[in-house]
Amino acid sequence: MKEKKSFPTSPVSHEVQEGAKTVAITGMTLAVLFLFLIPMVYGIVTALKTDSQFSKVGAPWYPASEDKFSYQGEEYDLYIVPMDGEEREMALIKKGRQSSMLLDPQNVEAGPFEWEGAWRKLERSWTPNPRWANFVKAWKAIDFPILLRNTVMYAGITTIGAVASASLVAYGFARFHIPGKNILFMLMLSTVILPSAVTLIPTYFVFLQLGWVGTWLPLIVPAFFSWGTNVFLMRQFFMTIPRELDEAAMIDGAGPFRIFISIILPQSVPALTAVALFHFFYSWNDFFGPLIYLAGNPDKFPITVGLTAFNNLYSQSTNLIQAASLISAVIPILVFFFSQRVFMQGVTFTGVEK
Amino acid sequence: MALVEGIRNLKEEKPKIRKKMSKREKKEARWGLLFLSPWMIGFIAFYLLPMIASLVFSLYDFNPAVPDEATFIGFANWRRALFEDQEVRKSFIRTIHFTAISLPITLGFALFVALLMNSKRVIGKNLYRTLFYMPTMIPVVAVVLIWSGVLNEQTGWINIFIEKLTGIQATGTEGIRWLANPKLVYYAYTMFGLWGIGNAMIIFLAGLQGVPTELYEAAEIDGANWLTKLTKITLPLITPVIFYQLVLGLIYSLQYFLAPFVLNSGTGFPEGKTRFYMVYFYKQSFTFFNMGYGATLAWLMFIVALIVTIILFGTARYWVYYEAEDLQ
Numbered sequence: 001m002k003e004k005k006s007f008p009t010s011p012v013s014h015e016v017q018e019g020a021k022t023v024a025i026t027g028m029t030l031a032v033l034f035l036f037l038i039p040m041v042y043g044i045v046t047a048l049k050t051d052s053q054f055s056k057v058g059a060p061w062y063p064a065s066e067d068k069f070s071y072q073g074e075e076y077d078l079y080i081v082p083m084d085g086e087e088r089e090m091a092l093i094k095k096g097r098q099s100s101m102l103l104d105p106q107n108v109e110a111g112p113f114e115w116e117g118a119w120r121k122l123e124r125s126w127t128p129n130p131r132w133a134n135f136v137k138a139w140k141a142i143d144f145p146i147l148l149r150n151t152v153m154y155a156g157i158t159t160i161g162a163v164a165s166a167s168l169v170a171y172g173f174a175r176f177h178i179p180g181k182n183i184l185f186m187l188m189l190s191t192v193i194l195p196s197a198v199t200l201i202p203t204y205f206v207f208l209q210l211g212w213v214g215t216w217l218p219l220i221v222p223a224f225f226s227w228g229t230n231v232f233l234m235r236q237f238f239m240t241i242p243r244e245l246d247e248a249a250m251i252d253g254a255g256p257f258r259i260f261i262s263i264i265l266p267q268s269v270p271a272l273t274a275v276a277l278f279h280f281f282y283s284w285n286d287f288f289g290p291l292i293y294l295a296g297n298p299d300k301f302p303i304t305v306g307l308t309a310f311n312n313l314y315s316q317s318t319n320l321i322q323a324a325s326l327i328s329a330v331i332p333i334l335v336f337f338f339s340q341r342v343f344m345q346g347v348t349f350t351g352v353e354k
Numbered sequence: 355m356a357l358v359e360g361i362r363n364l365k366e367e368k369p370k371i372r373k374k375m376s377k378r379e380k381k382e383a384r385w386g387l388l389f390l391s392p393w394m395i396g397f398i399a400f401y402l403l404p405m406i407a408s409l410v411f412s413l414y415d416f417n418p419a420v421p422d423e424a425t426f427i428g429f430a431n432w433r434r435a436l437f438e439d440q441e442v443r444k445s446f447i448r449t450i451h452f453t454a455i456s457l458p459i460t461l462g463f464a465l466f467v468a469l470l471m472n473s474k475r476v477i478g479k480n481l482y483r484t485l486f487y488m489p490t491m492i493p494v495v496a497v498v499l500i501w502s503g504v505l506n507e508q509t510g511w512i513n514i515f516i517e518k519l520t521g522i523q524a525t526g527t528e529g530i531r532w533l534a535n536p537k538l539v540y541y542a543y544t545m546f547g548l549w550g551i552g553n554a555m556i557i558f559l560a561g562l563q564g565v566p567t568e569l570y571e572a573a574e575i576d577g578a579n580w581l582t583k584l585t586k587i588t589l590p591l592i593t594p595v596i597f598y599q600l601v602l603g604l605i606y607s608l609q610y611f612l613a614p615f616v617l618n619s620g621t622g623f624p625e626g627k628t629r630f631y632m633v634y635f636y637k638q639s640f641t642f643f644n645m646g647y648g649a650t651l652a653w654l655m656f657i658v659a660l661i662v663t664i665i666l667f668g669t670a671r672y673w674v675y676y677e678a679e680d681l682q
Contacts, residue, residue: 025475032470033482036548040489042511043500054509061514169393176386177379188393191401193605195659197635197652199400201645202407205418225396256385285493287612292640304495308616311499322503325496336491340484347553348560 047138047323048130054318056124064126069105076103079122081115089125090115131319138323142310148331151302154216154290155283158223162279163272165226170234171260175246185235192228196288204292216300218293219286223279230275233350237271238264274346277339284332303328405656411649418645431650442651445634446658448627453607456544461599464551468558469588483559490552498616501546505532533617536625543613543628554599561595562588593674601666605659611636631655 048063056066067078069091076091081102083090093112094101100119101112138144172178173185207218241264249259265272287304294300298309307328314320336343375383387394412431416424435442470476471483489497504510512532513524524530532542569587578586589596614620614628620637622629635655639648 022475022477025470025473026477029470029476029482032467033485037485037489038511039500039504039549042504046503046509061511165392165396168389172386172389172393176382176389178383178386178390179375181386184390184394187397191397193601193659193663194401195605195609195652195655197609197632198408198656199404200408201411201639201649201652202404203400205407205411205421205645206404208418209421222396222400224392225400226393231393256389260389281491287493287495291615295640304493307493307495307499311495311616312619318503318506318509321499325492325499328496329492332491332493333488336488337484340487344483344487344556347556 043322043326047134047319047326048132049134049319050129050131051317051319058123060126062128063130065129067125067127069103071103071108078105078125079119080125081117081122092119092122095119134319134323135327138320139327141314141320142306142324142327144324144327146299147301147303147306147328150300151284154219154286154302155280157216157220158283159276159279161220161224162227162230163276165224166230166234166275167265167268167272168260169226169231170238171264173231173235174238175243175256175264188228188231192232200292207293213293214295214297214300216294219283219289223283229350230279233275233278233346234268234271236349237268241267270342270345271349273339273342274349277335277343278346280335281332408649408652411646412653414646415644416646416649417643419643424646427646431647434647435650435654441629441634442631442654444626445629445631448629449608449610449631452540452543452610452630453604455540456547457600457603457607459544460547460551461554461596461603463548464554464599465558465596467551468555468562469584471555471559472562483555486555487552489549492549494546494550494612495616497549498546498613501542501549502533502617505542505545507531507534534624536627539624539627546613554603557599558592558595561592565591590675594676597666597670597674601663604662604666608632608655608659608662 045062050063050065052066053059053064067089068075069078070076071091071093076093078089079092079102080087081090082088089105090102091105092100093103096119098118099114099116102115103112104110173181178184203218204213207213210217212218245263245267246259249263254262284302285304286302287308290302290305291308294302294305298306301309307324310324311321413426413428414424415427415430467486471479471486473479476482492500504512507513507527507529508525510532513530516522516530517524530538532538565588569591570583573583573587609632610630611632614622614630614633615636617623618628620629620633620641622633631651632655635648635651638644638651
């Protein structure tokens with residue numbers, strides 16, 4: 001290839017130029033990524049801070065606590081004092097307007113000495129001190145085990161329902177000649193962009209009449225009747241499975257249901273996994289449904305609604321809110337890291353493949 | 355995209371001549387319908403009937419706690435929503451205003467990241483792609499809470515950073531109050547949305563990977579620079595993906611609800627700026643339990659969404675490129 005190029009520059013300087021471009025663009029990408037993920041770092045750092053750190057002027061950006069020094073049975077605050085051209089940590093023994101009594105922790109034997117200057121202008125001395133206990137505190141305050149149980153149950157059951165129903169329906173769309181099938185398919189796709197509000201009120205009313213409001217049933221039952229996007233993804237995948245396989249099984253006397261179980265499903269593990277993941281993340285994130293149907297039943301809340309309620313109660317405890325938010329994010333992030341390849345393929349499949 | 359294309363082609367579908375079905379075909383159709391039945395039951399029970407019922411509800415004064423007292427009031431709800439209740443119009447304008455800010459920024463950023471992830475000059479792309487996607491996995495409630503911390507006027511890193519960098523006082527009550535300043539709050543909410551670009555990024559990326567490399571090679575021979583290649587090849591060829599994202603993004607934006615609800619329980623803070631249409635719908639329906647009026651608002655939203663979609667599909671022919679059209 002190289003011989004064909006007829007650049008006026010020598011090949012070496014061309015390569016250098018290319019290398020420089022690669023470094024520059026990779027560097028820019030890293031910078032964007034860094035800024036993009038900074039809030040995550042903020043969340044972690046803030047979650048580890050002590051309560052007092054938020055109101056103190058001059059508190060460092062990292063989790064830290066103010067240093068103290070005990071002298072003759074008393075606790076004294078440590079300050080950073082400029083002395084003899086260097087900054088030194090001194091314990092403030094007695095505060096005064098013009099001068100204060102200080103003690104050098106390095107040289108306790110010398111005893112307290114007088115220092116000329118305004119102690120209010122001094123900065124406190126801080127030591128890094130991550131409060132891991134904040135996570136425990138948030139975990140308990142938000143009653144995380146209950147929220148987790150609810151969310152896992154809700155996400156788990158609806159995921160089973162979504163995968164089972166979507167694959168059945170998609171099989172129908174992919175393999176059978178049905179009069180008016182195209183119109184039905186378009187109807188199904190159009191439900192994807194239908195604003196949910198337009199069906200919400202009568203649905204809510206019916207569930208209320210059935211006595212289901214305040215239980216998980218309004219959230220779980222509809223998942224068993226298949227959703228447009230899931231069916232669409234599955235159907236697109238089923239279309240790629242060669243029909244010869246079906247036909248061979250049919251000659252062997254297999255009925256449609258048997259073909260579905262023994263031919264189609266085993267071939268479709270990636271699509272099934274993608275739909276399962278989509279639905280898992282969807283229900284983990286779902287807020288509006290649980291908010292409406294579970295109002296007033298905190299023992300049934302999933303994480304999202306529980307976290308909102310926690311935020312309203314503890315809005316002053318920035319550190320606990322950050323800790324609770326991070327706790328709620330851990331499981332989806334872990335699942336994502338282990339499944340990202342299949343998951344992203346699924347996203348592509350719904351979005352672009354024809 | 356097939357979704358969009360499918361809807362687009364719906365009107366072009368030619369009516370087929372009805373043939374008499376053979377016994378075997380009938381049997382096949384029956385099996386097919388059996389497999390479709392979960393969706394068909396669900397469609398009737400959770401879409402079709404509720405939509406019709408919603409329209410009927412909109413003609414009633416109706417509180418679910420006392421269903422027997424529902425009274426038929428004709429088009430009074432509609433008159434109220436369209437002409438009398440100023441909040442409907444205002445909340446709708448707020449929603450459009452917010453969408454006009456957030457949608458271009460969010461889609462632009464997703465496309466920008468996708469371009470980086472598609473560049474042959476970026477080393478270690480797979481790792482970055484995962485990391486750019488990761489925040490999309492965090493529950494949106496948590497995203498809102500983490501970002502509202504970063505944007506906190508006192509202790510948030512963004513203000514501290516701006517102050518350190520420029521020397522302008524950004525922290526404190528005199529500083530930049532992202533969530534309390536009516537002029538800034540939409541930008542703050544837009545930032546929350548940046549942590550949800552994952553799907554848009556992946557779909558853009560797939561679109562970019564579908565652009566034939568021969569086109570770039572040909573353009574390079576003609577001496578095109580990166581900007582020309584971007585505006586003359588890449589962007590025109592991925593217009594179907596942009597169109598798809600735009601349709602979904604607009605419909606989604608009309609229903610924007612979560613952030614204002616989590617941060618201020620729908621009070622509209624600051625100065626009512628965040629009382630979006632969906633928030634108002636929620637208040638009417640599930641706080642005041644005016645469900646007749648709520649159903650009216652929901653239908654109004656549906657009609658708006660439909661009009662927006664039709665307009666978008668109407669404009670598509672002028673700017674969306676479909677390969678198939680060239681082949682005809």
